Amino acid sequence: MSIEKPKTIFEKIWDKHVVKNAKGYPDALFIDRHFIHEVTSPQAFDGLKKRGIKVFNTARTTATADHNVPTKDQHLPIKEALSRHQVETLRKNCAEFGIDLYDLGHPFQGIVHIIGPELGLTLPGMTIVCGDSHTSTHGAFGNISFGIGTSEVEQVLATQCILQYKAKTMKIEINGKVGKGVVSKDIILYIISKISASGATGFFVEYAGDAIRNLSMEARMTVCNMSIEMGARGGLIAPDETTFNYIKGRKFAPQGEKFDQAVDEWKQLATDEGATYDSVLEFDAADIAPMITYGTNPGMGMRVTDRIPTLNELKEISDQTSLSKSLEYMGLEPGASLLGKSIDYVFIGSCTNARIEDLRMVASMVKGKTKASHVEVWVVPGSKQVEEQARKEGLDKIFEQAGFELRSPGCSACLGMNEDKVPAGKYCISTSNRNFEGRQGPKSRTFLASPLSAAAAAITGKITDARELV
Amino acid sequence: MLIVSGCAFINSNQYRATNNEKMGKDKFTTLKSTAVPLPVENIDTDQIIPARFLKATTREGFGDNLFRDWRYDSQNNPIKEFVLNNSKYSGKILVAGKNFGCGSSREHAAWSIYDFGFKVVVSSFFADIFKNNALNNGLLPIVVSDKFLKQLLNAIEEKPSSEIIVDLENQILQIGSVKEKFEINQYKKTCLINGYDDIDYLLSLNKEIREFDLAH
Numbered sequence: 047m048s049i050e051k052p053k054t055i056f057e058k059i060w061d062k063h064v065v066k067n068a069k070g071y072p073d074a075l076f077i078d079r080h081f082i083h084e085v086t087s088p089q090a091f092d093g094l095k096k097r098g099i100k101v102f103n104t105a106r107t108t109a110t111a112d113h114n115v116p117t118k119d120q121h122l123p124i125k126e127a128l129s130r131h132q133v134e135t136l137r138k139n140c141a142e143f144g145i146d147l148y149d150l151g152h153p154f155q156g157i158v159h160i161i162g163p164e165l166g167l168t169l170p171g172m173t174i175v176c177g178d179s180h181t182s183t184h185g186a187f188g189n190i191s192f193g194i195g196t197s198e199v200e201q202v203l204a205t206q207c208i209l210q211y212k213a214k215t216m217k218i219e220i221n222g223k224v225g226k227g228v229v230s231k232d233i234i235l236y237i238i239s240k241i242s243a244s245g246a247t248g249f250f251v252e253y254a255g256d257a258i259r260n261l262s263m264e265a266r267m268t269v270c271n272m273s274i275e276m277g278a279r280g281g282l283i284a285p286d287e288t289t290f291n292y293i294k295g296r297k298f299a300p301q302g303e304k305f306d307q308a309v310d311e312w313k314q315l316a317t318d319e320g321a322t323y324d325s326v327l328e329f330d331a332a333d334i335a336p337m338i339t340y341g342t343n344p345g346m347g348m349r350v351t352d353r354i355p356t357l358n359e360l361k362e363i364s365d366q367t368s369l370s371k372s373l374e375y376m377g378l379e380p381g382a383s384l385l386g387k388s389i390d391y392v393f394i395g396s397c398t399n400a401r402i403e404d405l406r407m408v409a410s411m412v413k414g415k416t417k418a419s420h421v422e423v424w425v426v427p428g429s430k431q432v433e434e435q436a437r438k439e440g441l442d443k444i445f446e447q448a449g450f451e452l453r454s455p456g457c458s459a460c461l462g463m464n465e466d467k468v469p470a471g472k473y474c475i476s477t478s479n480r481n482f483e484g485r486q487g488p489k490s491r492t493f494l495a496s497p498l499s500a501a502a503a504a505i506t507g508k509i510t511d512a513r514e515l516v
Numbered sequence: 517m518l519i520v521s522g523c524a525f526i527n528s529n530q531y532r533a534t535n536n537e538k539m540g541k542d543k544f545t546t547l548k549s550t551a552v553p554l555p556v557e558n559i560d561t562d563q564i565i566p567a568r569f570l571k572a573t574t575r576e577g578f579g580d581n582l583f584r585d586w587r588y589d590s591q592n593n594p595i596k597e598f599v600l601n602n603s604k605y606s607g608k609i610l611v612a613g614k615n616f617g618c619g620s621s622r623e624h625a626a627w628s629i630y631d632f633g634f635k636v637v638v639s640s641f642f643a644d645i646f647k648n649n650a651l652n653n654g655l656l657p658i659v660v661s662d663k664f665l666k667q668l669l670n671a672i673e674e675k676p677s678s679e680i681i682v683d684l685e686n687q688i689l690q691i692g693s694v695k696e697k698f699e700i701n702q703y704k705k706t707c708l709i710n711g712y713d714d715i716d717y718l719l720s721l722n723k724e725i726r727e728f729d730l731a732h
């Protein structure tokens with residue numbers, strides 16, 4: 047009998063990666079995989095240049111251009127001078143320091159959190175960081191993945207390590223079966239609406255329960271992606287056969303015998319019987335319906351059939367103030383239903399929901415239908431590979447017939463940094479992850495929802511219970 | 517060159533002075549200043565610095581766009597009601613509502629606050645990544661109780677010339693006769709007081725990290 051204390055998957059991976067745990071210092075944590083992009087890396091490379099040091103291990107860093115890139119005419123030079131400069135700076139830095147870059151035009155280019163998994167760079171048991179908060183996406187494979195700041199990007203480039211304190215652990219268990227028309231985006235929006243935008247701050251979350259086990263790999267990524275929206279450092283799901291099947295044969299994944307060995311190791315990662323968490327939450331999948339947000343943080347969400355809370359339904363004065371401020375920005379009334387609310391834009395994209403299954407889900411709903419005439423619909427695949435696959439399957443034809451515009455990969459309207467912006471005052475139903483003020487463009491108004499709900503709204507031109515159309 | 521052994525912190529000031537003319541160069545011990553009140557909760561980093569201003573490739577100049585969309589209207593005219601445009605308030609301390617700095621991990625948020633001239637942000641709750649980013653740039657995030665936060669905000673709004681004293685050594689925040697002790701990670705405290713930097717410590721572990729990388 048082993049006398050070792052039972053551990054959670056998070057603790058197992060963490061403990062394996064501590065290079066040094068000196069008294070008075072945070073842990074020096076070894077990082078297996080580092081992703082970089084054009085926005086949060088230039089100052090980090092500058093730091094290396096000023097110190098006159100090289101990248102510690104170039105094989106562990108992969109770069110792509112995603113945040114600033116146009117999603118139309120990607121073969122032409124980027125129009126906006128500052129964006130162009132940032133992408134060019136990334137090119138120069140990657141060439142100078144010897145880092146693989148999946149640049150515009152490369153068959154592997156795409157949103158950083160989409161390409162890692164699809165290339166098999168993201169694997170179970172790893173530590174993964176990126177100067178981007180949605181790095182938590184990779185946790186769907188059963189690893190420790192989290193977003194970092196630029197000073198930390200510099201640390202990782204220079205030393206392949208980062209100084210960190212171990213987070214507390216939280217288990218979120220969702221049991222039971224979700225109903226028809228309810229997808230993984232609804233599960234995570236539901237959890238966040240229950241525990242608030244700061245409910246998991248300081249924690250690393252493990253998602254468990256049969257409602258999670260039954261999800262595909264891509265659907266699991268959607269769940270882990272939004273861990274940060276409840277304040278968590280990251281979120282993960284223990285790997286299983288679904289995980290191994292997804293990884294098998296991917297470009298950079300271990301092959302042949304090595305793969306089988308790796309699977310044996312990965313099987314040891316799951317949380318031990320008897321291990322304890324600092325916090326445990328449970329939800330019943332049957333309570334979840336298609337979700338929609340009404341406010342200006344992802345915690346302000348509800349079932350699409352519910353009503354926006356009224357001020358006196360909230361106890362805290364501060365919550366009441368937040369609600370009034372948000373609703374004023376959104377141009378909505380307390381106590382109102384959102385069903386039937388007319389929308390102007392539909393954005394299907396982002397690292398939350400721009401994988402091939404998301405596009406298939408949308409296509410299956412809109413096949414043979416057309417969008418409402420007053421609505422503009424953008425479908426932005428998460429990567430070049432997703433785009434190719436969509437074309438191969440003929441989804442592009444379905445979108446075209448429906449009046450949806452299929453664009454080229456990038457972060458697009460998720461963050462209003464590139465050319466794709468929602469105009470001031472306009473309503474956008476979006477499959478992305480943030481509904482902050484101005485996130486999709488100055489004064490834009492965002493409703494977060496699943497790809498199914500977004501597709502339903504595209505067809506009817508208004509907020510619709512997706513279950514009526516599936 | 518900077519590979520050091522023994523004391524990991526050797527040379528970090530030299531680094532600061534050459535690498536980071538502006539950021540975090542000063543050592544932080546105590547600060548006495550008036551403060552700017554911003555009693556809004558869940559201020560996310562998209563508000564602190566909207567994405568369209570993240571295109572610079574250096575760390576400087578972000579202060580101009582701090583709270584851009586709250587500070588200026590679409591014609592770039594200052595919005596009078598916003599606190600940074602209100603000449604009543606000034607100082608090196610920003611006092612803000614709960615869950616400050618949530619959302620995107622952009623370090624630009626910490627840079628813009630620092631670049632604008634703030635040295636301290638006080639709130640009753642900070643998002644993790646923001647807190648880390650702030651500390652890595654010599655910007656001190658101080659967590660106070662909800663009650664003390666209210667007292668602070670009231671005191672500043674009643675009398676904008678009220679001075680707040682931040683005593684990092686003793687971890688005390690004081691306004692008038694009321695004070696509260698705040699918690700701070702001891703390692704980060706040492707870094708701030710001495711102007712040290714994480715990367716120097718990590719560089720000193722070079723050999724151990726190499727061995728780890730090979731064995732992994």
Ligand code: SF4
Pocket residue numbers: 112113157158159178180396397398456457460461478479
């Ligand atoms: S798609 Fe949106 S959330 Fe994801 S990495 Fe890009 S900007 Fe960030």
